[in-house]
Amino acid sequence: MTPGVPRRGRRRPLPLALFVCAVLPLGCDSRPHEGAAHNSPSARATSPIELCVSLIGHWAREELAGRAAGDFMQKGLSGAQNEILTAVVAAAREERGRTGAEGAERVVAVETERRCAERHEGGGPTGHPWR
Template sequence: MRLGVPHRGRRRTLPLTLLVSVTLLAGCSPRPPSDGDPKSPSPHPTSPIELCVSLIGHWAREELAGRAGGDFMQKGLSGGQNEILTAVVAAARDERERSGAAGAERVVTAETNRRCAERHGSGGPTGHPWQ
């Protein structure tokens, strides 16, 4: 008496296993990038100014909405970026009292762009990385 799969069943299992394996491998293999592929994103390195504007703008809006918590390091900001954030939020709060939310948003946008450009206009701040 023989235990296990009959010889005939093993022959059928092998081609099926090979077919499944080849199909899975073909589906997982990377496709070489094509120059005209509209779905692939174009690489665009983020400049220090763009990064600063994005971070400060986000956290300023969160602060004004009362949703920001944590210190500057938890927000991913340097000490210098935190100084910009503090100044921008203070100016936006003053403007919000005078002209409402739209005025505060204009101040956030203008002050963030100006201060980040001043900070990173020469290629980046100097000194310690957290300054």
């Protein structure tokens, strides 16, 4: 064996280990990367009015399309929300008869927003807690 010349088949684990120890922490940084805050979802909570509008608007559109099945409890609605849904759907059907589908959609949007805002006037639903 010649001094200073490595033997064939012999590995040098030290340089590889040093490389891994030096590089591995760079890829495992737990801090957010630049720009990550711009892509993260909002931490803002959805207001009760927005939830009401979303839920009732969805079911009103389903009712108008003939795809809604089940009673208000199966839809996840309270009794008061069901009253809003019933009124919105009736007004939208009437408007659809006069002006078509676009008119019905406008009624759903406007009436759902108005009635949900009235229901949550003062920060919470009016009346009994289960309504």
